[in-house]
Every structure is written in C-alpha cells, then in structure tokens.
Amino acid sequence: xxxxxxxxxxxxxxxxxxxxxxxxxxxxxxxxxxxxxxxxxxxxxxxxxxxxxxxxxxxxxxxxxxxxxxxxxxxxxxxxxxxxxxxxxxxxxxxxxxxxxxxxxxxxxxxxxxxxxxxxxxxxxxxxxxxxxxxxxxxxxxxxxxxxxxxxxxxxxxxxxxxxxxxxxxxxxxxxxxxxxxxxxxxxxxxxxxxxxxxxxxxxxxxxxxxxxxxxxxxxxxxxxxxxxxxxxxxxxxxxxxxxxxxxxxxxxxxxxxxxxxxxxxxxxxxxxxxxxxxxxxxxxxxxxxxxxxxxxxxxxxxxxxxx
Amino acid sequence: xxxxxxxxxxxxxxxxxxxxxxxxxxxxxxxxxxxxxxxxxxxxxxxxxxxxxxxxxxxxxxxxxxxxxxxxxxxxxxxxxxxxxxxxxxxxxxxxxxxxxxxxxxxxxxxxxxxxxxxxxxxxxxxxxxxxxxxxxxxxxxxxxxxxxxxxxxxxxxxxxxxxxxxxxxxxxxxxxxxxxxxxxxxxxxxxxxxxxxxxxxxxxxxxxxxxxxxxxxxxxxxxxxxxxxxxxxxxxxxx
Amino acid sequence: xxxxxxxxxxxxxxxxxxxxxxxxxxxxxxxxxxxxxxxxxxxxxxxxxxxxxxxxxxxxxxxxxxxxxxxxxxxxxxxxxxxxxxxxxxxxxxxxxxxxxxxxxxxxxxxxxxxxxxxxxxxxxxxxxxxxxxxxxxxxxxxxxxxxxxxxxxxxxxxxxxxxxxxxxxxxxxxxxxxxxxxxxxxxxxxxxxxxxxxxxxxxxxxxxxxxxxxxxxxxxxxxxxxxxxxxxxxxxxxxxxxxxxxxxxxxxxxxxxxxxxxxxxxxxxxxxxxxxxxxxxxxxxxxxxxxxxxxxxxxxxxxxxxxxxxxxxx
Numbered sequence: 001x002x003x004x005x006x007x008x009x010x011x012x013x014x015x016x017x018x019x020x021x022x023x024x025x026x027x028x029x030x031x032x033x034x035x036x037x038x039x040x041x042x043x044x045x046x047x048x049x050x051x052x053x054x055x056x057x058x059x060x061x062x063x064x065x066x067x068x069x070x071x072x073x074x075x076x077x078x079x080x081x082x083x084x085x086x087x088x089x090x091x092x093x094x095x096x097x098x099x100x101x102x103x104x105x106x107x108x109x110x111x112x113x114x115x116x117x118x119x120x121x122x123x124x125x126x127x128x129x130x131x132x133x134x135x136x137x138x139x140x141x142x143x144x145x146x147x148x149x150x151x152x153x154x155x156x157x158x159x160x161x162x163x164x165x166x167x168x169x170x171x172x173x174x175x176x177x178x179x180x181x182x183x184x185x186x187x188x189x190x191x192x193x194x195x196x197x198x199x200x201x202x203x204x205x206x207x208x209x210x211x212x213x214x215x216x217x218x219x220x221x222x223x224x225x226x227x228x229x230x231x232x233x234x235x236x237x238x239x240x241x242x243x244x245x246x247x248x249x250x251x252x253x254x255x256x257x258x259x260x261x262x263x264x265x266x267x268x269x270x271x272x273x274x275x276x277x278x279x280x281x282x283x284x285x286x287x288x289x290x291x292x293x294x295x296x297x298x299x300x301x302x303x304x305x306x307x308x
Numbered sequence: 309x310x311x312x313x314x315x316x317x318x319x320x321x322x323x324x325x326x327x328x329x330x331x332x333x334x335x336x337x338x339x340x341x342x343x344x345x346x347x348x349x350x351x352x353x354x355x356x357x358x359x360x361x362x363x364x365x366x367x368x369x370x371x372x373x374x375x376x377x378x379x380x381x382x383x384x385x386x387x388x389x390x391x392x393x394x395x396x397x398x399x400x401x402x403x404x405x406x407x408x409x410x411x412x413x414x415x416x417x418x419x420x421x422x423x424x425x426x427x428x429x430x431x432x433x434x435x436x437x438x439x440x441x442x443x444x445x446x447x448x449x450x451x452x453x454x455x456x457x458x459x460x461x462x463x464x465x466x467x468x469x470x471x472x473x474x475x476x477x478x479x480x481x482x483x484x485x486x487x488x489x490x491x492x493x494x495x496x497x498x499x500x501x502x503x504x505x506x507x508x509x510x511x512x513x514x515x516x517x518x519x520x521x522x523x524x525x526x527x528x529x530x531x532x533x534x535x536x537x538x539x540x541x542x543x544x545x546x547x548x
Numbered sequence: 549x550x551x552x553x554x555x556x557x558x559x560x561x562x563x564x565x566x567x568x569x570x571x572x573x574x575x576x577x578x579x580x581x582x583x584x585x586x587x588x589x590x591x592x593x594x595x596x597x598x599x600x601x602x603x604x605x606x607x608x609x610x611x612x613x614x615x616x617x618x619x620x621x622x623x624x625x626x627x628x629x630x631x632x633x634x635x636x637x638x639x640x641x642x643x644x645x646x647x648x649x650x651x652x653x654x655x656x657x658x659x660x661x662x663x664x665x666x667x668x669x670x671x672x673x674x675x676x677x678x679x680x681x682x683x684x685x686x687x688x689x690x691x692x693x694x695x696x697x698x699x700x701x702x703x704x705x706x707x708x709x710x711x712x713x714x715x716x717x718x719x720x721x722x723x724x725x726x727x728x729x730x731x732x733x734x735x736x737x738x739x740x741x742x743x744x745x746x747x748x749x750x751x752x753x754x755x756x757x758x759x760x761x762x763x764x765x766x767x768x769x770x771x772x773x774x775x776x777x778x779x780x781x782x783x784x785x786x787x788x789x790x791x792x793x794x795x796x797x798x799x800x801x802x803x804x805x806x807x808x809x810x811x812x813x814x815x816x817x818x819x820x821x822x823x824x825x826x827x828x829x830x831x832x833x834x835x836x837x838x839x840x841x842x843x844x845x846x847x848x849x850x851x852x853x854x855x856x857x858x859x860x861x862x863x
Contacts, residue, residue: 038662038663098658100843100847102605102607104840104843106796106839107838107843108840110835110836111833114830114836115833118830122829246663246667279678284670285674288670292652295656295663295664296652296653360748380748381747381748385752390748392745397742397745398738401737412735413750413751
C-alpha cells in the first residue's frame with residue numbers, strides 16, 4: 001500500500017480509538033469535575049462493562065443483534081448502579097478526601113478485577129458484532145494531470161466500526177445536553193462550582209455525587225460494550241483505558257469535559273498513527289511522560305482551560 | 309538606622325490596586341502599630357513584608373539587606389518572626405514541639421532549645437501546658453502559642469498579625485503585659501484592630517487607608533488627627 | 549522526654565533482637581519468607597519516610613526499588629561487576645533517579661503529585677520492557693549463585709541470606725529511627741502537619757521535601773539492590789504499579805508515621821497473600837479488600853492505633 005492510503009487507514013483506526021476514548025475519558029472527567037476526586041477504578045468499570053456485555057449476549061442467545069442491543073441498554077445501567085453503591089458505601093464514608101479516595105479506589109480496582117478473575121475466569125472471550133460488513137474506502141491518485149478515485153486493496157473499515165464512531169458522537173451530544181439542558185446537569189454544575197454553597201442551597205449533594213459517580217462509570221461501561229465486538233473481554237483489559245483516560249483528562253485540563261473530548265481526539269488519532277509507525281511501548285513511554293510533564297509544567301491542561 | 313524599611317510598595321490584583329506607593333521605616337527597638345479600616349491593605353502589606361506575597365513594585369529592606377526577591381523562609385531565617393492572623397499551629401504535635409520547631413531552626417544544641425522553649429512558654433504563661441497536644445488548647449491559648457513560637461525564633465523583628473483577635477479580656481491584659489516586657493529587646497510590628505491595645509503599646513502608629521499611608525505619628529497625634537477620625541468613622545469630609 | 553526515648557530504644561532493640569533470634573527457631577519455609585519480608589520491610593521503611601513522616605503520597609516508588617534492583621542486577625549481568633560495587637551502583641541509581649523525579653514531581657502537590665509519580669514509574673516500567681534485549685522484560689533474568697558473593701560469603705546460603713537480610717533491615721530501621729529523632733525528621737513531621745507554618749518558621753520546605761524524597765528513594769533502592777543480591781532474580785514485575793501499591797499497603801496497614809509500622813504491615817500482608825494464594829489465583833483480592841477497609845475504618849493502621857490507645861511516645 002502507498003503512504004497515502006496507509007495514513008488514511010491509520011486515521012480511521014485512530015478515529016475509532018478516539019471515539020471510545022472520548023466516552024471513557026469523559027466519564028472520568030465528569031467524576032473529577034463534579035466530585036474533585038480521581039477514580040482509579042475507572043478502568044475496571046470499563047472492564048466490567050465488557051465482561052457483562054459478553055455475559056448478557058450469552059444469556060440472550062439467538063441473533064447477535066438482540067444480545068448486543070440488550071447489553072447496550074442493561075450493562076451501563078448495571079455498572080452505573082454498582083458504582084453509585086460504591087460511592088454511597090465507601091467514598092461517602094471517607095468524605096471524598098482526595099488522597100484517601102485514590103487509595104480506596106485502588107482497593108476497589110483490585111476487588112473488581114480479582115472477583116472477575118474468580119467468576120469469569122482468565123480467558124479472553126469475543127462478542128459477535130451485530131453487523132459487520134466490510135466497507136471499502138476510496139483513495140485518489142494523480143494520473144495524466146487529473147485526480148482519479150480508486151479503491152486500493154486493504155483500505156477498508158467495517159460497518160460496525162463506523163457505527164461505533166457514530167454512536168460515540170451521539171452519546172457525547174447526549175451528555176452535553178444532559179449537562180447543559182436538564183435540571184440534573186444544573187445541579188451537577190452547581191455542585192462542581194461550590195460544594196458547600198450547593199449544600200446550603202438545599203441541593204442533595206450526596207445524591208448528586210452518587211449519580212455523577214454512577215454516570216461516570218456507566219460511560220466507561222458503555223464504551224466497553226461498544227468496543228467488545230472488536231476487542232475481546234478480559235479481566236485485565238482495564239489498564240489501558242485507565243491510563244489513556246488519565247492522559248486525556250490531564251491534557252484536557254482536569255475536570256473539563258470539552259477539554260477531555262478534544263484531548264481524546266488528539267490522543268486517539270495520534271495513537272492510531274503513532275502505533276502504525278512506532279513501537280507501541282515507545283508510544284506509551286512518551287504518553288506517560290507527557291502526562292507527567294503536563295501536570296508539572298501546565299497544571300491546567302495543555303490549552304489551559306481554567307476550572308477552579 | 310531602620311531595621312525594616314519598605315519603599316514605594318504597590319500591589320495590584322487583576323488591575324485593582326490593593327497598595328499604592330506605600331513607604332515606611334521601622335527603627336530598631338520600636339513597637340510599631342499598623343492600623344486601618346477593613347480593606348485598607350494591612351494584610352497585603354504584611355504579606356509583602358514577610359515574603360508571602362510578591363509586590364508589583366517597590367522594595368523591602370530588612371537588617372541592611374534588600375530582601376525584596378527573597379522567599380519567606382529566607383527572610384525568617386534572617387530574623388523576621390511572623391505570627392499568623394488565623395491561628396496556624398501544628399495541631400497534632402505537643403506544645404513543646406511546636407515551640408521547639410521554632411527554636412531549632414537557629415539553634416543546634418538540644419539543651420539551648422529546651423531552655424528557649426521553657427523561656428518562651430513561661431513568658432506567654434503556657435508552661436503548665438507544655439505536654440498538651442496543641443490542638444486541644446483553647447483558642448486564646450493557641451493565639452498565645454503562636455506568640456511563643458514567634459518569641460522562640462528570637463527574631464530581630466516580630467510581626468504580630470491581629471494577635472488579640474478573639475481573645476478574652478483577661479488574655480488581652482496578659483498580652484499587653486507580655487509586649488511591654490519585650491520593649492527594648494525586640495522590634496515589633498503590630499497589626500491590630502483593638503485601639504485600646506494599640507494606644508497603650510505602640511511607640512509610633514502608621515495608619516493605612518485604601519492602600520495608602522494616611523498618617524504616621526505617635527498615639528496622641530493619631531488620636532487627634534482629623535483624617536484618621538474621618539477614615540475610622542467612615543465617610544465625613546476629611547479634606548478641609 | 550528522655551524516659552520516652554529510653555522506652556522506644558528498648559522496644560525497637562527488642563524487636564530487632566527477636567528478629568535475630570528467630571532465624572534459629574524458624575522452620576525452613578518461614579525462614580526463607582522472613583528473609584524476604586525483612587528486605588521488603590526495608591523498602592516499606594523507605595516509603596514510610598516520605599508517606600508517613602513527610603505526608604507525601606507517592607504512587608511511583610516501584611521506580612526507586614527497581615532502580616536498585618536493576619542497577620545492581622544489570623551491573624552484574626551486563627558489566628560483570630562483583631556484588632559489592634553492584635550494591636553501591638544500585639543505591640546510587642535510586643538516589644539519582646529520586647533527585648530527578650523528586651525535583652520535578654515536587655513542583656506539584658496532592659493528587660497531582662500522586663499521578664506524576666505514578667506516571668514516572670510507569671514510564672520506568674515501560675522503559676525496562678522496551679530494553680528487553682538487556683533486561684529480558686517481564687521474564688526477567690537470574691543472577692548466578694556463584695556471583696552472589698559479598699566479602700567472600702555466599703549470599704544465597706539460607707543462614708547467610710537471613711543474616712544479610714537482617715543486616716539490611718537493621719540499617720533501614722536505624723536510619724529511620726535516627727532520621728525521625730533528628731532535627732531533619734522533625735521538620736519533615738512539621739511539613740506533614742502544616743506546611744505553610746513550617747515555611748513561616750524559616751524552614752526551606754522545598755529543600756526538606758526533596759531531601760525526604762532522595763532519602764526515601766535511596767532506602768527503597770537499597771532494598772531493591774539487596775533483593776537482587778539475596779534472591780538472585782531481577783524482573784519487570786518489580787517495577788510495575790503493583791510494587792508501588794504494595795509499600796503503600798504495608799505502611800497503611802502497619803501504621804504510617806511509625807518506625808515499626810512497615811515491618812508489622814509487611815509481615816501481615818505477606819502472610820495474608822501467602823495463605824490466600826494457596827486457595828485462589830485471585831490473591832490480590834485480599835490486597836484490595838484490606839486497602840478499602842483500612843482507608844474507611846482504620847487509616848491509622850496497627851501501630852498508629854497502638855500509639856493512639858497505649859503508647860503515645862511511640863516514634
């Protein structure tokens with residue numbers, strides 16, 4: 001394949017990564033924004049989404065479409081409720097102290113991961129995609145001074161991947177509408193601005209926190225349900241989304257949703273492109289160092305979205 | 309020879325001037341009071357003097373050196389003692405350790421540190437509380453502990469930021485006796501609301517208003533000054 | 549004061565003596581375990597200096613442990629150095645990396661500090677994987693028994709190994725005890741309690757914090773280098789996030805900011821995991837549960853509770 005079509009392929013794969021990452025990371029950013037805590041177990045809620053999606057699609061049996069649709073509706077809800085329960089039983093008790101929350105969520109990370117290992121087992125299991133036709137993509141070349149379209153061999157994407165990208169956009173628009181157009185969004189933003197003040201104005205801060213935490217985890221689970229037909233479900237799969245979400249949230253400016261989505265696009269696209277040309281380990285080394293240096297030298301994110 | 313001198317200090321926050329061209333000198337051995345209505349810029353000025361807030365312009369000299377660019381800890385290690393307006397002690401450590409930390413910075417010998425702790429606690433009347441955990445002391449005693457920590461630094465200049473705020477009348481009397489007993493030993497810069505305390509203790513008073521020095525003089529002059537009265541009584545046409 | 553000092557000297561000397569005597573009575577299996585525990589507890593002591601006494605929560609100490617482990621291990625496997633110089637190189641590597649990471653990470657605080665240290669450690673772990681040609685990545689490499697000789701003594705022999713681990717532990721706990729009782733250590737506690745006040749007493753807080761990171765990294769690297777020499781295995785898992793979480797877990801369990809806490813926590817956790825890994829492959833579940841229970845119900849840890857309820861003089 002020539003360089004041009006190769007790059008195009010990398011961009012399409014990057015867009016897929018970016019879409020899933022934007023969903024996962026906006027969950028983390030939401031939790032950090034509203035509650036001012038870092039949820040280290042975020043990647044495990046993602047993993048749980050994938051594993052439950054496999055489970056639900058097994059239960060449903062029959063056509064993969066029904067299993068997938070059922071998983072899409074039920075799994076994020078289940079994970080969200082579980083996360084809200086974690087919030088009310090554990091995080092509430094330590095009063096959302098930032099440092100203790102990190103330690104507690106590290107504990108939750110291990111609990112979720114190890115319980116999955118004990119029940120679901122160490123195997124990686126695939127979920128059948130509901131539809132999966134190959135869509136060939138065109139490329140152009142200059143021949144005899146004129147632009148010509150052609151379909152290079154190997155330059156294609158599946159209809160399911162396109163669906164994931166589309167679905168992610170729809171969900172993110174939905175989240176935006178939720179945050180800006182609804183009363184719940186208003187309550188969350190008020191709590192984000194000033195917890196004490198929100199409490200004084202009679203906002204049920206505790207309930208808002210539980211909802212935000214559940215919503216954040218639900219976003220991760222939703223991303224996982226979408227990706228699991230492409231990537232198999234495994235009990236250790238939570239590590240990478242956690243790391244990438246961290247990178248995105250930090251580069252995007254802690255807690256800023258638009259910043260996180262912009263950063264997800266940047267990281268997802270560059271990840272797709274970089275890992276085509278470089279060793280993935282080297283790419284990860286650069287990514288982790290980038291996070292460290294952004295936090296040290298640009299604590300408000302690369303584009304400095306102030307969010308007090 | 310002045311121990312502390314500020315010249316042409318200005319400080320802007322987002323374009324708003326908190327201090328404009330403030331200059332004053334505190335000679336060695338003096339008890340100087342800094343007064344002014346709320347929002348006059350006292351806290352900002354003290355922050356600039358102690359190094360917690362960088363000035364927008366102007367310079368601070370202390371003990372013959374230009375300390376304008378020095379960080380707070382360096383000024384303090386050169387003999388500037390500071391007590392916080394909002395009590396800031398080591399709440400989980402003992403009273404002894406609180407004061408010892410202040411003394412140990414400039415004293416290597418454990419015996420000398422112990423002696424200084426005892427002296428500072430005797431002066432402030434906290435010696436019988438020496439082994440208590442600092443956070444369990446009453447508010448007034450915590451304020452006194454702040455001052456004991458200031459004394460144990462054996463500073464050339466002791467900056468006391470609102471030391472009598474929230475104290476009972478008895479505590480205020482004790483405080484006045486303490487400062488009087490220090491007269492001549494160290495230089496004191498006192499930021500205070502309580503006019504009774506200021507009038508009794510200060511050699512010279514600097515009055516700050518709206519970020520500027522309004523007046524400077526001995527207590528009786530300050531009392532008599534029409535501008536000061538106007539500033540304190542709020543409004544009134546002072547310019548005559 | 550002096551009687552308190554006497555009490556704590558007696559207590560700690562007693563614990564050290566008990567560990568010394570233990571080698572003559574323990575059965576072989578626990579004998580080997582205790583040697584390992586003492587090396588890991590030295591690592592925890594290093595961690596505790598920063599977390600327990602200075603109040604800085606690092607999530608990246610595996611980087612320092614691995615610096616010692618790989619510093620010593622690679623010096624022997626790649627450059628053919630003998631055990632003594634390799635040990636020194638391991639510690640120096642930890643100190644240098646500690647100074648660099650500390651210098652950068654200390655520009656942040658709180659949660660950002662935790663994430664920055666985590667990221668640096670992760671970058672270190674990935675670097676070890678990246679240079680798999682020399683480090684042999686996850687699989688790791690073994691240091692031959694014939695190489696593990698210090699002062700003419702074979703460190704891999706059980707009795708010698710126990711004694712070497714014991715010496716390492718003594719060095720660590722003595723360093724910690726002296727540091728905590730010194731002016732330096734008391735300033736660290738002051739910083740933990742009220743950083744702004746410490747600065748306004750004239751202490752250069754940034755310098756002290758960097759000193760704490762470097763000392764803590766040095767002790768962690770000493771433990772790592774000791775581990776390489778005593779157990780002859782160097783692998784990337786020791787650089788992974790898990791090995792940054794472990795010292796936090798041990799210290800939290802044993803009691804942050806107590807000299808004996810790291811030992812108590814390491815012993816407890818080691819045997820908890822040892823016992824449960826006989827029952828299930830999901831032994832890290834125990835670690836997770838303990839972390840959550842500790843943060844919610846007993847943030848002081850075992851020795852912290854002892855200090856609160858019985859012995860207020862406990863350093």
